[in-house]
Amino acid sequence: MTITIGYIGLGIMGRPMALNLLQAGYSLRVWARRKASLDPLLRAGAKACDSIAELARECNIVFLNVSDTRDVETLVLGDDSLGQHLHPGSVVVDHSTIDPAAARHINARLAEREVGMLDAPVSGGETGAIAGTLSIMVGGETPVFERVVRLLRVVGDNIVHVGGPGAGQLCKACNQIVVAQTIAAVAEAFVLCEASGVDATKVREALLGGFASSRILDVHGQRMLDHDYQPGFKALLHQKDLGIALNAAAEVGVALPGAAQAAQWVNALVGSGGGELDSAAIADVLRRLNGMVRE
Amino acid sequence: MTITIGYIGLGIMGRPMALNLLQAGYSLRVWARRKASLDPLLRAGAKACDSIAELARECNIVFLNVSDTRDVETLVLGDDSLGQHLHPGSVVVDHSTIDPAAARHINARLAEREVGMLDAPVSGGETGAIAGTLSIMVGGETPVFERVVRLLRVVGDNIVHVGGPGAGQLCKACNQIVVAQTIAAVAEAFVLCEASGVDATKVREALLGGFASSRILDVHGQRMLDHDYQPGFKALLHQKDLGIALNAAAEVGVALPGAAQAAQWVNALVGSGGGELDSAAIADVLRRLNGMVRE
Numbered sequence: 001m002t003i004t005i006g007y008i009g010l011g012i013m014g015r016p017m018a019l020n021l022l023q024a025g026y027s028l029r030v031w032a033r034r035k036a037s038l039d040p041l042l043r044a045g046a047k048a049c050d051s052i053a054e055l056a057r058e059c060n061i062v063f064l065n066v067s068d069t070r071d072v073e074t075l076v077l078g079d080d081s082l083g084q085h086l087h088p089g090s091v092v093v094d095h096s097t098i099d100p101a102a103a104r105h106i107n108a109r110l111a112e113r114e115v116g117m118l119d120a121p122v123s124g125g126e127t128g129a130i131a132g133t134l135s136i137m138v139g140g141e142t143p144v145f146e147r148v149v150r151l152l153r154v155v156g157d158n159i160v161h162v163g164g165p166g167a168g169q170l171c172k173a174c175n176q177i178v179v180a181q182t183i184a185a186v187a188e189a190f191v192l193c194e195a196s197g198v199d200a201t202k203v204r205e206a207l208l209g210g211f212a213s214s215r216i217l218d219v220h221g222q223r224m225l226d227h228d229y230q231p232g233f234k235a236l237l238h239q240k241d242l243g244i245a246l247n248a249a250a251e252v253g254v255a256l257p258g259a260a261q262a263a264q265w266v267n268a269l270v271g272s273g274g275g276e277l278d279s280a281a282i283a284d285v286l287r288r289l290n291g292m293v294r295e
Numbered sequence: 296m297t298i299t300i301g302y303i304g305l306g307i308m309g310r311p312m313a314l315n316l317l318q319a320g321y322s323l324r325v326w327a328r329r330k331a332s333l334d335p336l337l338r339a340g341a342k343a344c345d346s347i348a349e350l351a352r353e354c355n356i357v358f359l360n361v362s363d364t365r366d367v368e369t370l371v372l373g374d375d376s377l378g379q380h381l382h383p384g385s386v387v388v389d390h391s392t393i394d395p396a397a398a399r400h401i402n403a404r405l406a407e408r409e410v411g412m413l414d415a416p417v418s419g420g421e422t423g424a425i426a427g428t429l430s431i432m433v434g435g436e437t438p439v440f441e442r443v444v445r446l447l448r449v450v451g452d453n454i455v456h457v458g459g460p461g462a463g464q465l466c467k468a469c470n471q472i473v474v475a476q477t478i479a480a481v482a483e484a485f486v487l488c489e490a491s492g493v494d495a496t497k498v499r500e501a502l503l504g505g506f507a508s509s510r511i512l513d514v515h516g517q518r519m520l521d522h523d524y525q526p527g528f529k530a531l532l533h534q535k536d537l538g539i540a541l542n543a544a545a546e547v548g549v550a551l552p553g554a555a556q557a558a559q560w561v562n563a564l565v566g567s568g569g570g571e572l573d574s575a576a577i578a579d580v581l582r583r584l585n586g587m588v589r590e
Binding site: 100122123124125128134135136137157158160161162163167170171173174175177178179181182184185186188189190191192193195196197198199202203205206207208209210211212213214215216217219233245248249252253254255256257258259261262289290 | 395417418419420423429430431432452453455456457458462465466468469470472473474476477479480481483484485486487488490491492493494497498500501502503504505506507508509510511512514528540543544547548549550551552553554556557584585
């Protein structure tokens, strides 16, 4: 069967991921509310659709890469949506980060129409999206996973089929609580250094050689030292994702005190006008808490 | 000048580190309160001293690798101590993890007798000590550092001269608060998985490919999944080290809310009889908190 790919959500992550699919030789249809966001894809050979319905009818695999749970629900289950127009046997691959329970619900509703669905949120940022080296956390039925895994390999290099519907989103929630807490931990270490007159640059270097080593210490640690908070990953999105994680925890009745505390720093960052900054700017929240920031 | 090395503190870490110095061809004198702890070193060619005074008089570089601040103070500044018997121009290298302020104080007292001192705590565990691949965080004066750096290279492969006296200890305090918080973060993620019916093994695998990746997720994460808490690094020692870090923070008037919370999990672990377990067992504290542990 010829694969025709539909792509909706051509932002910081979706655009390079869709371009990688095009460059791998796949035929691509795109639709967007803001037509200007289609331009880079159309220049690269994608075909624009006038409506979601048209895209749904012309494609058998549709990728979504949008901002939140509501967007995905509207695109898949709303009026004139993918769910109404996709052919039986088609697959929706949702790269958005949304609520795991919502992902399970959407999956079940599509299954009623014999449309497969994978929740497939990613980690690795814009850099990973451009390089095609994302980590992809997949939830969904095995036959559906097997049908699209070679497409996932075009955009990622660490593809893990975590479990059934929603498991990919739950995994992403875990990713976000670990990332937030690791950022906060590194920030605390640097604040302690700065208050003690010890060179945090040297401390980062030393810690990278031992058990405290992490990708966050490496990448976000450097951002903190440089006071360079160009995203990367915006605090506003991290705030949204921590909300998803803490809701998912509340749903199964699990206390996550560390994640809850890290979420407070992200709230303070967003509340103080830093929503568009990389969440490494949590360091400045902790510096401010301790009276150490040049305002 | 011929180097004669003295070594005090031949435990889990000190023994393999001293053996690596011997095997590199250095002449080694050892002393211990418990004579049995000398045996592996004597068999490998070290010479036993009858007293600290004898060791001090025969050596020009003395390594310490003991449990806490009090031990180091007694060995260096107490009655019949190293401080009284070392020749001017000698150097004490303290691999113990102690209070940064105490390290500065001991350094100053030795300087009065023209004895150099480095605080040089390590990270990397028993495995790193045996392999000679420790990370060593060094505080002290540059000429002293330069005099002994080739000996440090025998036992470690990431040697960072962090700053002046005490900076090595402050760096180690940073290491321990990052390690504790990263363990707690990974534990929270796994608890959320387990309560949600998602395979934490798969989640670990997926997270290792993205920004949540850390040495803790890799090594301690596996221990948590295996419920295998053989140390590694004992919770009792981690508790001590977090006490040092939080004291150091209090001294400069810095709030470290994440480190303080992680210290509570370690307290609970030690208090519930897990002091001899690896601190990865924080996962069981969080499982217990959430009613998820087989008692």
